[in-house]
Amino acid sequence: MTALDLADPVAVVGTGTIGQGIAQVALVAGHPVRLYDAVPGRAQAAAEAIGARLDRLVEKDRLTGADRDAARTRLSPAESLAELADSHLVVEAVLERLDVKQQLLRELEEIVTDDCLLATNTSSLSVTAIGGALRNPGRFVGLHFFNPAPLLPLVEVVSGFATDVTSATRAYETARAWGKTPVACADTPGFIVNRIARPFYAEAFAVYEAQAADPATIDAVLRESGGFKMGAFELTDLIGQDVNESVTRSVWEAFFQDVRFTPSLAQRRLVESGRHGRKTGRGWYAYGDDAERPEPHTAEKAQPPAYVVAEGDLGPAAELLPLIREASIQVREDEEDNGTRLVLPGGGQLALADGQTSVEFRDVVYFDLALDYRKATRIALSASQDTRPGTLAEAIGLFQALGKDVSVIGDVPGSIVARTVARIIDLAHDAVTKGVATEEDIDTAMRLGVNYPLGPFEWSRKLGKTWAHDLLEELHLRDPSGRYAPSLALYRHAYASDKREGTP
Ligand SMILES: NC(=O)c1ccc[n+]([C@@H]2O[C@H](COP(=O)([O-])OP(=O)(O)OC[C@H]3O[C@@H](n4cnc5c(N)ncnc54)[C@H](O)[C@@H]3O)[C@@H](O)[C@H]2O)c1
Secondary structure, three states: OOOOOOOOOEEEEOOOHHHHHHHHHHHHHOOOEEEEOOOOOHHHHHHHHHHHHHHHHHHOOOOOHHHHHHHHHHEEEOOOHHHHOOOOEEEEOOOOOHHHHHHHHHHHHHHOOOOOEEEEOOOOOOHHHHHOOOOOHHHEEEEEEOOOOOOOOEEEEEEOOOOOHHHHHHHHHHHHHOOOEEEEEEOOOOOOHHHHOHHHHHHHHHHHHOOOOOHHHHHHHHHHOOOOOOOHHHHHHHHOHHHHHHHHHHHHHHOOOOHHHOOOHHHHHHHHOOOOEHHHOEOOOEOOOOOOOOOOOOOOOOOOOOEEEEEOOOHHHOOHHHHHHHOOOEEEEEOOOOOOEEEOOOOOEEEEOOOOOHHHHOOEEEEOOOOOOOOOOEEEEEOOOOOOHHHHHHHHHHHHHOOOEEEEEOOOOOOOHHHHHHHHHHHHHHHHHOOOOOHHHHHHHHHHHOOOOOOHHHHHHHHOOOHHHHHHHHHHHHOOOOOOOOOHHHHHHHHHHHHHHHOO
16 A cells, blocks of 8 residues: 555645644645635635745745745635545544544545545544544544644554554555654554653653752753753743643543653642743743743862772763773772772762662762763762762762763652653553554654654663663662552563573
């Protein structure tokens, strides 16, 4: 089954934010495109808005004048659904309500031909549930674009329980022919991106709620150490706290209030009080001409230690050792495999965040996971009241000698980046086992859909088989709510082959 022919008419029903974007994509690809909206005049206005956007593409030399003119002649508003009768594909992007979408599809089914593909752009409803309204749900598929659709390449092609393989393949190939990067996924809450991205927000909010760090510091650590383009607080201010929370709530509800997806109390307060982010002038941060962005916590200059003793295998933090040597700090390697720590001259220890707390080991400072310790410009350190001030000062001095800003945060297990990445990896493994998507498609979706520096499986490979599992297990011991319980899928990934080797 191949993509639609470029001569095949495509219709978009619901010409709001995303509907206009999808129509523009199909139009620029070469299809005749028909627009319909329930509110009279909106389809016409949308056609004009799309025309104006094509003009801007011509100004920016991204479209020729001739192609723009041809595209305009292929675009037409419709005054009734009946005018969509010759469509080969109808994408609905109307109000996010099951009854509204079902009613629309019932009407459409009476109008279009039997081989017309029907698609929904829903982001939070079940494709199976919407398709339940159709006599032939086999031709119905989710085509989940991301806003702004002309710019963002990812499209999640969602198969409901009743979707025919041929319909899903046709939708997939058509999205690809439109220059998009489609990924195939099953009809489960949040599909791929909105499901696996939840901990990115939730863990940042949890660290804040634990009073371990302020939003500016957490954001800076996620960016400068984690390699994320934006921190969770600034990103949700951009998305809109109301919009972001409603996705979280819908995924949580759809999973029957699974504790792994529990919404944040702090974000609830923000939404309730109307602090929705940039669009309302205030969210986690204040916006406007005289608004000042708070600075992240950055430690004062401290004296670096003369040497460190490396004990055992530092795992993902092993790349620190050459950096320490390059900073003219001696690294003494302890051959005895009795830890995964750096011992400082004062006797205190420095360890990669592993889900334990500083309180349990006394005199230890945990440092956060970095995407790349060489490139990271900031590192979060957590210490407890039992950490000697001299140990913390030596730890700060060490990372400063490597050219990093240091943010000292409270004694939260799993720091900031480490707990976030571990949970994303866990949800990704769990999703594959549940048949949501392949590892490759999940990596693609998270890189393109939410701009992660690495897909969860790429990250997992870099960190080692057992890293995320072991960290989550420690977190789970300290918070047995189930939020951090590693999935069976992650446990298998971490330990299955080892156990097989040991089995007689
Ligand atoms: N905006 C996004 O970022 C985004 C991204 C992905 C998916 N989505 C999904 O796309 C859909 C639309 O979202 P939006 O943000 O573009 O909404 P929007 O409010 O901007 O536009 C919705 C449009 O649908 C029209 N409409 C409502 N009921 C209709 C009906 N029965 N028949 C025809 N037209 C009808 C409205 O008049 C309006 O113009 C939702 O399902 C949403 O979840 C949105």
